[in-house]
Amino acid sequence: MTKPTVDKFVEMIKQKMETMYAKKIEDATPNEVYYALSSLVSEILNKDWLHTDEKYDQRQPKQVYYLSMEFLIGRLLESNLLNMGLREICNESLKQLNFSPEDIYNEENDPGLGNGGLGRLAACFLDSLATLNYPGHGFGIRYRYGMFEQRFINGYQTELPDYWLKNPYAWETRKADEAIELHFGGSVHMFERNDGKLEFKYQNTDKVLAVPYDVPIVGYHNKLVNTLRLWNAEPINRTDQPADDSSYYKHLKNNHAIEQISSMLYPDDSNDDGKRLRIKQQYFLVASSLRTIVNNYKKNTRESLIHLPKKVVIQINDTHPSLAIPELMRMLMDEEGFSWEHAWQITTNVFAYTNHTIMSEALEKWPVKMIQSLLPRLYMIIDEINERFCQNIWFDHPELRDKIPGMAIIAHDQIHMAHLAIVGSFSVNGVAKLHSDILKKQEMKNFYNLYPNRFNNKTNGITHRRWLLMSNPRLADVISETIGQRWIQRPRELTHLLRHTKDNTLLEKLSQVKKKNKRNLAEYIHETTGILVDENSIFDVQIKRLHEYKRQLLNIFHVIYLYNELKDNPSLDITPRTFIFAAKAAPSYYFAKEVIKLINTVASVVNHDPTIQDKIKVIFLENYNTSLAEKIIPAADVSEQISTAGKEASGTGNMKMMMNGALTIGTLDGANIEIKNQVGDSNIFIFGLHAEEVYNYYQDGSYSPNEIYQNDERITQIMDQLRSGAFGHDVEFTDIYYHLLSTNDPYFILKDFESYVETQQQVDRIYRDQNKWLSKSLINIAHSGKFSSDRTIQEYATGIWKLQKQYF
Template sequence: MTKPTVNQFVQMIKDKTEELYGMGTDEVTNNDLYYVVCEIVNEEINQDWAKTEKTYKQEQPKQVYYLSMEFLIGRLLESNLLNLGMREVCNDALKQLNLSPEDIYKEENDPGLGNGGLGRLAACFLDSIATLNYPGHGFGIRYQYGMFEQRFINGYQTELPDYWLKEAYPWERRKVDEAVELQFGGSVHMLERNNGSLEFRYEDTDKVLAVPYDVPIVGYNNEIVNTLRLWNAEPVTSIDPTTDEQSYFKQLKNNHEIEQISSMLYPDDSNDEGKRLRIKQQYFLVASSLRTILTNYKKETQQSLIHLPEKVVIQINDTHPSLAIPELMRILMDEEDFGWDAAWEITTNVFAYTNHTILYEALEKWPVKMIQNLLPRLYMIIDEINERFCQSIWFDHPELRDKIAEMAVIADDQIHMAHLSIVGSFSVNGVAKLHTDILKNQEMSNFYNLFPDRFNNKTNGITHRRWLLLSNPRLAEVISETIGEHWIERPRELNNLLRHTKDSALLDKLKEVKKKNKQDLAEYIHKTTGILVDENSIFDVQIKRLHEYKRQLLNIFHVIYLYNQLKDNPNLDITPRTFIFGAKAAPSYYVAKEVIKLINTVASVVNNDATIQGKIKVVFLENYNTSLAEKIIPAADVSEQISTAGKEASGTGNMKMMMNGALTLGTLDGANIEIKDQVGDSNIFIFGLNAEEINEYYQNGSYNPNEIYQNDERVTQIMDQLRDGAFGHDVEFTDIYYHLLSTNDPYFVLKDFDSYVEAQQLVDLHYRDQDKWLSKSLINIAHSGKFSSDRTIREYATGIWNLQKQL
């Protein structure tokens, strides 16, 4: 397809503005112009989308369907322009019209379809699937409200509704003709047919309509457009206004409950009502998605479902979509007349499961009664899966008989969704080498002993198109000037930068790029927070979900330590440092919210103390999301990846900041290990206990944080400051003080403190030699191609999905 010239694009903008608004480009708002450009881009996309769908129908390739509760896709206008090869043309056309491209692009709301790494990974994967010419699509939920919009009031996190759909979303297409009717609750009656088979009839069920909204996933420079289908929950019938008052209000209540299903990402599940809603969401996602998958399969192949695994593979992203396993069994048996064994053979050759956590408390479990009440037929199938699985262990694997209670799908009146996912899938993968090893040797060792061929590793990746080419165009330009543009489609070619690590001219360019990116972020910080930061200071960045195991607390303890040092000696010779945080805490996670308050309180004290001469500043940016990450990451000097070893499955922020030239300060956890293996020990800062040492402490119970508190004067001072009200009033942070000591510091914050401080001192010393620092930065960029999601998706496609590229 011939792309428009700048002058042609200018005319297209003028014509479309007149068509939509009846005015000239100088008479409409930036928001109007955003929709104008989206209309133009959509016209380009729709041609490729139709052609891609036609090709899939004609060729009938095997396709992957990626089921996920989260797709953190970020803003799409600039990304779609980039992938279509039209970004520079659009930018120049807007400038020719005396418009700022950035002002137009930022009119787009971040879709509230995800929370963190899980959702961003899913988005990166869809980008790579399309770019690599693989036939694959995503299925998710069209949440009306995202996680929440975060605001700080007196330093405390306050949650506001994230109504990202308050304006029309230009990338979605409503497909009401492909809506699916689903059922919850009621009762199930088992009847015997004349031929001896069983029939299951449902009575008194609550019906819900799942309406699809399709979003295009545009491949890079290849005219491939795959689909992300998002489901919206709607009433099956409209309210009858002529009915009596009681019936009318009952209908209103029922419709409200239906709409709640797709209303909010991750409702609070600390109570039964929230748990029921989450189960409804999960079934809503998988049941509607399976209906689409099977309908398309039948329509396009005209084959029996016995051949389904030859054409369909379904990847379960974490356990949230694992109800798809019993739901497919239900469809095959109850609607397609397959017997159990044949249905199980099909099912277990269709599903593959990605595990994303090794935190036992984070492994999903649902009360049996809840599943029985909401999904009675599915519970019968899950119960049968469990019974047959336990019997197979008893009769076929007597060496594991004493482990049956630990491995059962149903145990202690709970359904263990990770166990269901493993039992019902042909592949189980971790997302970093250490993570997979821990799954095989510790958390899921019994299942690994039973199904050794099922377990494999697929280290996560990120799309370098968004996280380098789009978010850091200055750096991308320098790279292309140095090694050519082939790295854009073959990211491993970033390795060619290794030849230039001593090239002083290139290092100067890298220095200038980083300086400008830091200036941009400093301006943003001042504009949004009022805080003036030194653009020549080290930008030390920790951006990720607020959780105890991610140890933002360790980070702020180090800040307090530095502050204490500077109070004792204002002339202390340290490199100025700006500590930048971005994180949301779950609304009901008390400790995490207290850590947010602590960081904000320390920031207020440190930033306003003239005696320390501005040598350290602390900035906690509100409402961390994809668009904010795109501002922060290009400016980062230090990438804080400091989770307790053995707790972080992989991490992807570590890859994004590495790709943009930041040096990793981290533990031997998740993908940090593989980053270290790539860049070498001298180009990363590693500290702290490793996973084996952590596990040994857990096993023998020999760790005593009170000893550190009593014997390390730095820790004593920090902890006493929390207890005695040095930050905030007297009781402000006593909960953190007592929490660390009374729970035996489960994430080893105090234990790793000394090693962390030493590593931070090394960061300070190394940063002073800018030539060496920039060389280390370039080495990190050069090795980051390994962590492109293109590599990850190739491994999925060949090692799990058995897909062929559509050329």
């Protein structure tokens, strides 16, 4: 449609309010305005969505389907308006109607469809696929409850239900006519047909209905709208009521078990019931998605499924969707009549696998008996894949025979999902150069030796449209005033900012933008925590999932060190600093939750000690999600990317904060290395062990944290404070104390402490020269275009997926 004027858009909003609510706009609540506006935007974009689908059906281009357990898409109203070129018109219209645009956008709940980096990456990829005119869609699960809503009670993390669907979700469309019937459990019986082929029949299975809900993924200014399809688990016959009471209660119990499949993101898998539910979720996702993909192929082409790889590529995002490989084999053999050889040829040319972790202990493994009972036919296929794979190594690669136990898909009564994904895919990629190198040289070395051509690297990226253009409009305006607007669609053109690193007028504009963003965040912190922070202090930010290897503990040790220094010398000359944390710990991750308690306890001591003259403050913001990140990241001065070297696959928070002008303090880990290579050594703060040194310590066992504890007075004081009651009760943090010493400090917190403190002192010194700091900030912004997900998706599309752009 032709872009409306502000006056026209005002009238459209008024009309929508009247038709939806029978109300005048003057009487509407912000929530009603949000739903009316979302309905109006949906009507506009639905025409492009339909047109996109029609063109795909006509042209039959090769399409990519992205299977992921997480899609952390964030709020969509403002994002959709931005991509449709209507944000400024809408903002002005809302103001004319006496509504604050921010208040209206805040009425939208964050969809509880993801936990952290994995889900946010998937969302960025969908955005870039649509914007770059590639036919690509996502498949996920429509969780009724997200990870959890985090609250702090007495400093401890408390998990509350995240029922994000308590109000209708404005952006989904239920497609009941495309529901898929799935089967779990039961028994499988094999028969030989008259033609000699085998036939498999299933008995006594539990049936589940997978109902799709489609969400539009809007490209930037190009009228292309792809689809994120989310599956909801429902009983087959929801309306049938059993006659007697005992059958009725059994019926209710069964329905509850079915609906549990799409009830919660990442159920606790520390017990067998949780493991079984996770397996059900994963099969539910892949089986319904594959049925849709195959149905669409059959509907739109007359070719045999032997040609499926010409039209379809399926990207497995981490190991969670790996069951898609045996499920496609099942469909091809049992339903379509293909031989094993032809089915395997098709399957291994359709799937590509992205690995997201270096740590072997984090790679999924499921008990054989669980897969046998829940998915008996799939287990038969996995067993056959494993048998053929191991035989292939034995006969064709005798040099790897002694490696078979470590490479087998089934070993020690466990099914190794990463091994299944590697064996069943034509491409295996890591997500940063160091990560991919470690996979090839260490963690998956034997598979790399077997399949060297399958392994490749695709460094992660983020969509700069959400994380800069939308989240930091003041900075985006300054950039556009300086170099024009081409960077919005060609982010590598941000490098033109390098001509202006000595431009004092521009640096002052950057300074003013950062100050306004910090003031906004300071106001939010005061509103939500009651703590006043100095908006002129350094905003030092660590926001990410709480895990030992990400080392929030090292960060808070540095805070305790500074506090101890200030207690000894209140006149100590340091630049005031506000340490900002936001993170969720998995509900069953005891140690991570103890670190949260420690940070909150240190904060309660530091923030209320008048003797340190407010030189440091510690803030832990509750319930970290995409919308909170959008508030924090534009205000960050320092980006904490301090994982143990060799442990973080990539990271994307490092890219988001870099793009918004924060300087990184980090280890040579993940994408930090590539950021350093872009900005140069003098525009990033690198500290700590290198990945090779970490690996060598693991191999030779020569590291001794006790030695550091005994010899470094700073560490001695901090560690002793943990068990002395200086922060909390006497025994409150003794577990952290003993964990570091008794497990040999597996993530090298004590080893890297000295280097970290020295580098933080360097941060302090350089920040005092604001022109120098701002120049470094501008250099980071200028080089951040390389880390746009547009670049990543372009590499996937040409290097792995072999897609063609579609223009309308």
